[in-house]
Amino acid sequence: MITKKPDFFLLLFLAKKTRLFNNVELSTCKIALEFGGSQQTVSRKLRRLKEAGFVNLVSSPRGCEISLTKKGIARVKEHFLELQGFFSGAKSIKSLEGTFSFGIGEGKYYIAQKQYLEKFSALLGFKPYLGTLNLIVDTEKLSRFLLGTEPVFIEGFETGERSFGSIKAFHVKIFGKTKGAIIIPERTKHEKNVIEIISPVYLRRKYRLKAGSKIKLGIA
Amino acid sequence: MITKKPDFFLLLFLAKKTRLFNNVELSTCKIALEFGGSQQTVSRKLRRLKEAGFVNLVSSPRGCEISLTKKGIARVKEHFLELQGFFSGAKSIKSLEGTFSFGIGEGKYYIAQKQYLEKFSALLGFKPYLGTLNLIVDTEKLSRFLLGTEPVFIEGFETGERSFGSIKAFHVKIFGKTKGAIIIPERTKHEKNVIEIISPVYLRRKYRLKAGSKIKLGIA
């Protein structure tokens, strides 16, 4: 008979209960209550975790003695390290370079919407200049840069005519001093290597930008 | 209609793909291939994640545009922080105090087994004195102490007469200098506030231990 896929969430639950290395005495009833599901389901899932070699399980009419096996501990650690890989600052970067590009001016139409403008002021703390700065960036570096910033979520809205989607905004400092934000629509078909920047000032004039000019963004 | 429970693993998968904050273009086929399951199942699970408010999803015959919502990002972060809670050294401690107690001498019988002795030598790097030191410890502190140490797994074995279970061992330094290890059977009904220590030296004599003597264990 083929061993069924064991319940990873129950393994995580047991990892917490055992503090990874300890043995614990539990009953299927208590686990069911705390973890969710019925006593029978917990019983079955425990047996599967045992079959799969993730836990040591001694069941008796007096309850269950449970500890994680080497394999079980490894599995939980692996899961954690994987998550840590992209949450920890290890891979994030603190500045991002972009190349100025003349956009098609589409962004301006969107951010000029009164509802967006009000939310930018309220949530970002500045009233943006009525235009966006298009930057060509390395998508890999963009991802790593965004990981280190705190996103601001700007809800979408409906007008009589059409609907405007939600936007994620990320505070940045342009050339280490000018306030601004990267804005990324949540629904976009946009090429991902082009981002739009808003700022209270007219960046193009302030920094005398020409096509191909390099702009440095830092974490705000 | 009640929204079904969305697949958290798919959410994690998408968290990786989107690097949390980015938008990605994927197809249900590609996800199915990489994540597992059929195209149909992925399609259904994506829609459930959307229903549950975890992802922004725009599907069309040309593919899917996917990004995580604020709620989705929060859910993944919450999961990570929960794990980090007991993996990070924040809660671990570097030393543990125990009170010497005369055991019933049971441990001696076990560790004297030739198979165990050989594995101790091979895996722990020392040939233990033929006896164990029983220590009464605080279970909460023991858990936190063990979190900071590296477990050594000693496999069980069978003799003609009976079977001997696996043992987890943790390197320690007794009073900051003497080599030793905490040994915890994987299957035990043992009261968890009593641990057994093995060491190449006869600890009881070396430290002139009497019932009630305090022993300090440090990370090796």
Next chain:
DNA sequence: ATTACTAAATTCCGAGTAA
């Protein structure tokens, strides 16, 4: 009190397929 079996209800999966 337990664990865990059986059986019925429910849910899930995926081949086939329409758009």
Next chain:
DNA sequence: TTTACTCGGAATTTAGTAA
């Protein structure tokens, strides 16, 4: 190519219970 529907079979859940 896509997405996503239908539907039959597989898998899962859980109430009832035995031990």
